Amino acid sequence: MEKLARKQVQALTPYLSARRIGGSGDVWLNANESPFGNEYNLSLNNLNRYSDCQPAELINAYASYAGVKPEQVLTSRGSDEGIELLVRAFCEAGEDAILYCPPTYGMYAISAETFGVERKTVPLTDDWQLNLPEIERNLDNVKLVFVCSPNNPTGNLVNRNDIIKLLEMTKDRAIVVMDEAYIDFCLEASTVDLLAHYPHLAILRTLSKAFALAGLRCGFTLANSELIQVLLKVIAPYPVPIPVAEIAVQALSEAGLARTKFQVLDISANRAYLQAGLSAIEGITVFDGWGNYILIEFPDGDALFKAAWNEGIILRNSPIKNCVRISAGNREECEKTLAFIRNYYQ
Numbered sequence: 001m002e003k004l005a006r007k008q009v010q011a012l013t014p015y016l017s018a019r020r021i022g023g024s025g026d027v028w029l030n031a032n033e034s035p036f037g038n039e040y041n042l043s044l045n046n047l048n049r050y051s052d053c054q055p056a057e058l059i060n061a062y063a064s065y066a067g068v069k070p071e072q073v074l075t076s077r078g079s080d081e082g083i084e085l086l087v088r089a090f091c092e093a094g095e096d097a098i099l100y101c102p103p104t105y106g107m108y109a110i111s112a113e114t115f116g117v118e119r120k121t122v123p124l125t126d127d128w129q130l131n132l133p134e135i136e137r138n139l140d141n142v143k144l145v146f147v148c149s150p151n152n153p154t155g156n157l158v159n160r161n162d163i164i165k166l167l168e169m170t171k172d173r174a175i176v177v178m179d180e181a182y183i184d185f186c187l188e189a190s191t192v193d194l195l196a197h198y199p200h201l202a203i204l205r206t207l208s209k210a211f212a213l214a215g216l217r218c219g220f221t222l223a224n225s226e227l228i229q230v231l232l233k234v235i236a237p238y239p240v241p242i243p244v245a246e247i248a249v250q251a252l253s254e255a256g257l258a259r260t261k262f263q264v265l266d267i268s269a270n271r272a273y274l275q276a277g278l279s280a281i282e283g284i285t286v287f288d289g290w291g292n293y294i295l296i297e298f299p300d301g302d303a304l305f306k307a308a309w310n311e312g313i314i315l316r317n318s319p320i321k322n323c324v325r326i327s328a329g330n331r332e333e334c335e336k337t338l339a340f341i342r343n344y345y346q
């Protein structure tokens with residue numbers, strides 16, 4: 001069967017998600033999921049009918065949360081589908097390119113590869129910021145520039161001034177896609193206010209992280225309406241199942257938002273606990289994280305990752321040498337993890 005697939009698909013290595021890697025144990029700090037399982041009501045009445053392509057109640061609720069107009073919001077199956085829609089709508093296969101700055105999230109590359117779109121990479125600088133001169137030298141044929149902030153897996157924010165310089169540099173040439181999957185943990189760092197000045201800015205958001213709904217598959221693209229209209233041309237006719245919209249609207253209600261705010265504070269406190277505890281261990285470097293995870297450099301990252309794995313503490317190894325990413329789970333998970341690492345280095 002493989003031989004019948006498109007050549008690009010034959011050559012493709014699928015994204016190695018935390019789920020696909022697997023593992024077994026009782027501490028799961030590998031996928032930046034929320035430790036909270038919240039309850040929702042489902043009516044399940046209208047399932048004989050198709051859903052709206054862009055359910056108005058959901059769009060209005062997210063627009064209000066994000067501080068934009070409803071016509072500046074598109075909802076999709078997770079922000080991963082947002083990435084794919086952008087590639088499909090703006091990049092000509094075999095002609096155009098996307099540009100991204102590793103180490104960063106893996107799905108930009110996979111979406112481009114799937115559609116036969118060239119991938120250009122300009123690595124982040126040593127302090128994980130944009131290398132603007134190098135980006136400018138590589139902009140030929142580039143239609144989309146992906147910037148992740150807070151960046152996964154490094155955890156840092158990208159300097160706002162550099163994002164503005166990038167937007168100036170790419171005017172009338174390419175779209176800048178800000179991946180803000182973790183922005184709900186540091187909302188003041190959002191670039192959403194820049195939408196008013198830059199029609200070529202698109203922002204990816206999701207309910208998977210701070211809103212504790214990774215399994216729901218609900219994400220958003222924020223952009224000016226002209227850009228949103230282009231994406232609506234290529235989206236599936238019924239991308240949002242009725243129960244998904246129902247739950248997402250509850251998550252974005254006044255009570256839902258208050259709960260998320262509280263949970264974000266709780267998770268951030270656990271992240272600070274991990275950060276402080278790990279920093280006290282000699283030989284380990286803990287990097288500041290702005291999302292619900294931190295990146296840590298160990299003397300031997302692979303060995304630490306495997307030892308934790310064998311103890312049922314599932315962390316995420318990273319492409320950065322000796323670095324392991326740890327999600328901020330509940331306090332008990334963080335305590336177990338910290339105790340394990342402390343013991344390991346004693």
Ligand SMILES: *Cc1c(COP(=O)(O)O)cnc(C)c1O
Pocket residue numbers: 032077078079080081105148152179181205206207208214217218219
């Ligand atoms: C988790 C994550 C996403 C994907 O979010 P979904 O909405 O679950 O598809 C996108 N970007 C980054 C950087 C992420 O870490």
